[in-house]
Amino acid sequence: MKIIAFAAFAALVPLVAAGATPSKVSVTMPGDLSFAFKPGPGSQAATTYCLICHSSAYVSTQPPLDRAHWDAEVTKMRKAFGATIPDKDAAEIVDYLTASYGKAP
Numbered sequence: 001m002k003i004i005a006f007a008a009f010a011a012l013v014p015l016v017a018a019g020a021t022p023s024k025v026s027v028t029m030p031g032d033l034s035f036a037f038k039p040g041p042g043s044q045a046a047t048t049y050c051l052i053c054h055s056s057a058y059v060s061t062q063p064p065l066d067r068a069h070w071d072a073e074v075t076k077m078r079k080a081f082g083a084t085i086p087d088k089d090a091a092e093i094v095d096y097l098t099a100s101y102g103k104a105p
């Protein structure tokens with residue numbers, strides 16, 4: 001008798017649980033939250049060297065900076081914060097940031 005009562009109870013639990021929660025929850029997220037860099041020449045170098053310490057949001061939330069400012073940002077990451085980026089890649093990243101997140105000089 002006890003076993004039957006338990007079996008009936010165990011069979012009911014999932015039904016009650018399913019009834020108590022909505023079967024499908026749909027959430028709409030605003031905008032693009034993927035934190036990937038915009039595609040383009042140099043985006044690979046930026047992905048390799050600029051996501052080690054923080055997300056791409058540090059770049060994408062800046063106002064459009066001109067080349068001199070992006071150059072200064074990359075230099076600051078290297079000199080002040082110790083980012084290890086070869087010169088060739090740093091130059092490519094500055095080009096990329098100016099083209100994709102910058103404004104014409």
Ligand code: HEC
Nearest residue numbers: 049050052053054058059062073074077081082083084093
């Ligand atoms: C060695 C770690 C490190 C790497 C690698 C790195 N950053 Fe940063 N970055 C930081 C730190 C630390 C801050 C300051 C965080 C804070 O103030 O909260 C920062 C902040 C920033 C900011 C915000 C503005 C500012 O000056 O504080 C930008 C833009 C930025 N980084 C861009 C880049 C780019 C572009 C790259 C790739 C070339 C890069 N970072 C690579 C450590 C790094």
